[in-house]
Each structure stands twice: as C-alpha cells, then as structure tokens.
Amino acid sequence: MTPLSVSIAGAIASFVLVLVVLELIRSRRLRERYALLWLATGIVLTVLSAWREGLNTIAGWLGVRSYPPAVLFAVGILFILAVLLHYSTVISRLSDQNVLLAQRLALLEQELHEAN
Amino acid sequence: MRVSETVATAAPPTVDARLREIRRVAIVPALNEEHSIGRVIDELRAFDPGLDVVVVDDGSVDGTSRAAAAAGARVLRLPFNLGIGGAVQTGFRFAFEQDYDVAVRVDGDGQHDPAQLGRVLEPVLRGDADIVVGSRFASGLPSGYRSSRSRRIGIRLLAAIVSRIVGQRVTDTTSGFQALNREGIALFARDYPHDYPEVEATVMVFRHRLRLLEVPVEMRERGGGRSSITALRSIYYMVKVLLAIFVGLFRRDVVPREGSE
Numbered sequence: 393m394t395p396l397s398v399s400i401a402g403a404i405a406s407f408v409l410v411l412v413v414l415e416l417i418r419s420r421r422l423r424e425r426y427a428l429l430w431l432a433t434g435i436v437l438t439v440l441s442a443w444r445e446g447l448n449t450i451a452g453w454l455g456v457r458s459y460p461p462a463v464l465f466a467v468g469i470l471f472i473l474a475v476l477l478h479y480s481t482v483i484s485r486l487s488d489q490n491v492l493l494a495q496r497l498a499l500l501e502q503e504l505h506e507a508n
Numbered sequence: 509m510r511v512s513e514t515v516a517t518a519a520p521p522t523v524d525a526r527l528r529e530i531r532r533v534a535i536v537p538a539l540n541e542e543h544s545i546g547r548v549i550d551e552l553r554a555f556d557p558g559l560d561v562v563v564v565d566d567g568s569v570d571g572t573s574r575a576a577a578a579a580g581a582r583v584l585r586l587p588f589n590l591g592i593g594g595a596v597q598t599g600f601r602f603a604f605e606q607d608y609d610v611a612v613r614v615d616g617d618g619q620h621d622p623a624q625l626g627r628v629l630e631p632v633l634r635g636d637a638d639i640v641v642g643s644r645f646a647s648g649l650p651s652g653y654r655s656s657r658s659r660r661i662g663i664r665l666l667a668a669i670v671s672r673i674v675g676q677r678v679t680d681t682t683s684g685f686q687a688l689n690r691e692g693i694a695l696f697a698r699d700y701p702h703d704y705p706e707v708e709a710t711v712m713v714f715r716h717r718l719r720l721l722e723v724p725v726e727m728r729e730r731g732g733g734r735s736s737i738t739a740l741r742s743i744y745y746m747v748k749v750l751l752a753i754f755v756g757l758f759r760r761d762v763v764p765r766e767g768s769e
Contacts, residue, residue, distance in 0.1 A: 417755045424752045425702070431751070489588050496587045 394444055394460045402441030402464055410434035429478055433471035440464055523556050524626065526633045530609040533560045535599030536581070537592060537684075538616025542571040548614065549579040551622040562602055563616065566595035572616070593705035596684070597696060604697035611693050613686045619727045620685040628687045631721045638718040639692040641678075641710075642685030642725035662742050666707050666749065673753065674714040678722065681707045685725055691718060701752065704745045708752050715756075 413430045416422035422430075440447050441464060451460035534552050538545050549561050563576035567589035576583045584598055596613065603611040610632060614620045624642065631637040645667070663682050671678045684706060688696070695716055701708035713720045 414755060417751070418758050420759075423702070424748050424755070428748065428751070492587050 394447055398461050399441050399444050399447075402461070403438055406434050406437035406441055410438065426478075426482070429471070429475045433468070433475065436471065437464065437468055440467060523558065524629070524633065527556060527610075527629070528558065531560075531607065532556070532558070532610045532612070533562055533603050533606070533608045534622075535596065535603060535611055535613045536561060536563045536576075536616045537566060537595040537599065537613075538563055538568065538572050538576065539566045539589070539592075539595075540568045540570045540572060541616040541618075542568070542575045544618040545572055545576050545581075545616050546579040548616055548618050548622070549576060549581045552614065552625075553580070555622045555625050559612075560608075562599055564595045564599045566590055566592070591703045592684075593700055593702040596705065597700035600688075600693055600696040600700060603693045608693065609690055611688050613684055613688075615684050619729070621726065621728055624685075624725045625687070627723050627725060628685060631723065632687045632689050636719070637721035638689050639713055639720045640687045641680065641683050641706075641720065641722050642727075643680035643683055643722040644725065644727050645679040646722045647724035658739050659742055662746055666746070669750070669753070670707060670710050673711055673757070674720075676714070676720070678710060678720075680722065681710050683725075683727075685727070704749050707749045708756065711753055711756060 410431060413422065413427050413434060417424060417427050440450070447463055448460050451457070451463045454463060454466075456462050536545070536548060536552075541548075545563060549563070552559055552561050561581040563572070563581045563583050565573045565576065565583055565585045567586050573583050573585045584602060586595060586598065590598070599613070600611065610629070612625055612629065614622060614625070620642065628640050628642045631640045663680065666681045667679050670681045682704070692713070695713070695718060696709065699712065701712070710720065
C-alpha cells in the first residue's frame, strides 16, 4: 500500500499544478488551447494520488507489486511526454508561419519600394 | 406607368434612410469559399449598395480572394489560417481603424441570407443594442436548420450555460450573423476569442455591459465548402470553450490593454 504521506504530498502537488495552470489562463499568460493537456495532467495525478485503492488496483494490473506510487511517476512521465510532443508540433507550425511571414514582408517591402 | 412599375419591383428594396447617413461595412470571413463568396457579395450589394464589403480570406487554398476581389469586395488576405476568431477580428480591427459606425458580420459560405440583414440591423439603428445576433432558435419555431445531432446538442447546452451566466435568455451562442455599433466594434477589435469565438464573445459582451439582443433569422444550407467543425472537434471545442468561459469569469480586467498579450 502507498504510504499516506506520499498520497498527501502527491495530491497537494498535483492540485497546486491545476491551480497554477488556471491562474495562468486567468491572467492571460496561457491560452486555453495549450492549457488543456496540463490540466489533464494535474487532474489525473490528483485523482491517482488521492484515491489510494485506485492506485493500488492499477499498480496490480501493471504488475507493480513492491511500490504502487511508481505508477504515479509513470503516468506523470507519460503526460509530460505528451505535452512535449504537442509543443514540438506547435513549434514546428510556428516556425513555418514565421518563414511565411518573413517572406510576405520581404515581398511587400519590395512592392512598396517599387511603387515609390 | 408600366415601365416604372417594373423598375420598382426589379430595384433592390429601398435602403433604410438611417443607413445612408452612416459608414457601414460588412465583414465576411471566408475559408475556401470560391464558389459561394461572389454570390454573398452580390446579395450584400443588393441589400444595400452603399455597404462596403470586406472579405477576410483566412488562408484559403482556392480562389476565394480572387473571386471576392472580382465581385468588388475589399480583400484582407491572411498569410495563413488563423481560425475563425482571428479572421473575424481582423475584420473588426479594419472596421475600427477605418472609423466605421456600424458593422455586420456575414459568413462567406452563404448560410446567412443578406436579405435578412434589415432585421439584424434594426435594433442597432434604433439604438436599442450594441450587438445584435441573428438566432436560428429565437423564434421558438422548429427551424429549417439541419446539422449533426452532436452539434445541435452542443449548441443548446452552450446556450443554456451562457444564458445562466449572463442572466438573459440567449438561444444561439454560435451564430456569426451579427450587427454591431461602434462600441461593439471597438470591443471586438481589442479582444476577440480564438476558436469557436461566439460563445465566449457573448459572455464578454455582457461583462462589458454592452447590450446584446437576439433576433430570429432563418439560415440556409451552406452554399459550398464544408463546415470547419467535425464531430470529434466539437467535443474538444466544448471543453475548451467551457474552460475559457469559467476562467474568464474570474478576470477583473476583462479586456487586455493593447500590446499586453
């Protein structure tokens, strides 16, 4: 069984993550679109930390007998991977758009130059 | 006698005298609508020849810009797809900077019938509202509007939630058939939500104490292209929009100052 202190610390930390993400959205430093994965991470980790039997059961399914909280790490890492992968696609799109903007600007400047 | 009668029926319905004295613009967001955009522009002109038409081409890969320009509209061509919110806001910024008094928003796919613009404009011209939304469901009659089941449920659910929040019955929070006065234009030029923007925008309007009214309209089948919203995406949008609405309720400074983003 998971030590109680681990459950409490895990639940608090995950819940703080949820609050921080919500505050970032509220203060307009994070767009909803990019916050959804973070919120899912926080909520799932909060639930898994607080719901001790659930964590035990899932650990049993996965064959983790010695230390159920390892499942928390695994789930956390999976979510972080998902967020990173998502950001990689976002960065790729942004750099494509950036190239296009620079090209458009150059063409526009040239057109403006010729017009004068 | 006979001739003049024929002319009278063929001529467009007389333009509202109040319209003639103000600067007015139609904002038409369009994404790959080369087959319907020309007709939409013609119909806008038929409703009011003095209406300036601005088509915001949201990164179309077909001839939307060309078709719009050929039909005599001004075209704001975005270098890549910004999504409906960003596209429409481009139009609002244009309207704001060019000092238009009244703007109407009509979708480029032809589902909004410009002949019904008079109804949507009326409360703005009377000074009874800052923003008027043409609603498919306001009449209470079963509308001819058809769409997927999941989408209809989503629209109803959002309408119920938004009505609760703003304390006024709102029946169609996803309609882009709108008319705005200068104050409405100024608000949306400064801040407009991103995807599926009308729902959040409705809440925003109330939080800024602008007056919003709905008038019943009939919408048509889409003229061409296909809706940008698929079934799976509507679930994502629902979650995103609900999150945005609820977090937005805790904002004190509802609209960011220019340049703070």
